[in-house]
Amino acid sequence: xxxxxxxxxxxxxxxxxxxxxxxxxxxxxxxxxxxxxxxxxxxxxxxxxxxxxxxxxxxxxxxxxxxxxxxxxxxxxxxxxxxxxxxxxxxxxxxxxxxxxxxxxxxxxxxxxxxxxxxxxxxxxxxxxxxxxxxxxxxxxxxxxxxxxxxxx
Numbered sequence: 512x513x514x515x516x517x518x519x520x521x522x523x524x525x526x527x528x529x530x531x532x533x534x535x536x537x538x539x540x541x542x543x544x545x546x547x548x549x550x551x552x553x554x555x556x557x558x559x560x561x562x563x564x565x566x567x568x569x570x571x572x573x574x575x576x577x578x579x580x581x582x583x584x585x586x587x588x589x590x591x592x593x594x595x596x597x598x599x600x601x602x603x604x605x606x607x608x609x610x611x612x613x614x615x616x617x618x619x620x621x622x623x624x625x626x627x628x629x630x631x632x633x634x635x636x637x638x639x640x641x642x643x644x645x646x647x648x649x650x651x652x653x654x655x656x657x658x659x660x661x662x663x664x
Contacts, residue, residue, distance in 0.1 A: 535658075542639065549631040553624065554598070558583050558591045560632065563617065563625045566601060571614035600624055 527533055546557050555563075561581040565572060572580075578588030592615055595601040600621035603613045617625065643651060 531658075542635070545635045545638075546632060549635065550628060552631075553628040555624070555628060556591075558587070559595055559600075560625075560628060562588075562591055562595060562615075563600065563621055564629075566615055566617050567622065567625055570616045573612035573614060575612070577615065595621070 528537075543557060546560070550557060550560050558581050562577050565577060565580050574588050574592055575585055577592070578585045581588065581591070583591065592601065592603065595615075596603060598620075599618055601615045602618055603615045605613075640648060
C-alpha cells in the first residue's frame with residue numbers, strides 16, 4: 512500500500528504560523544485578551560458583555576438566541592444569564608409565558624454598566640481597525656463574513 516504524499520496548504524506559507532487559520536486565531540486571541548483585561552475592571556466577562564450589548568439592541572432575547580449570538584452553548588448561556596441576573600444587570604421572568612423561553616431585559620443598572628464599559632471596548636476595536644488602511648475595511652469585513660459562511664456550510 513502506497514502512502515499518499517502530505518497535503519499541501521491551500522496557499523504557500525513558510526510554516527503554520529503563516530496560514531490564514533493561524534493568523535485568524537492569533538487575531539482572535541489578541542482581541543480576547545485585550546477585552547478580558549478591560550472587562551475585568553468592570554466585573555464582566557466577554558460573554559456577559561456580549562449579552563448586555565445584544566440585550567440593549569434586542570430586548571427580550573431568549574437564552575437560546577443569546578447563546579447562539581455569543582458563541583456559547585445553551586448551558587453556558589444560562590450560566591451567563593444567571594450571573595447577570597444575580598448582579599442585578601438583567602431581569603427574566605421566573606417562568607415562561609409559553610414554551611421554555613424566558614425573555615431577558617437589561618435593568619437600569621445593566622444599561623449603566625454597559626455604558627461604562629462600552630468606551631473601553633470600542634477603543635479596542637478602534638485600535639484594531641486603526642491598523643488597517645481605511646479603504647480596506649469594507650473588503651476585510653466582507654472577506655471575514657465569506658470565510659465564516661464557507662465554514663458554516
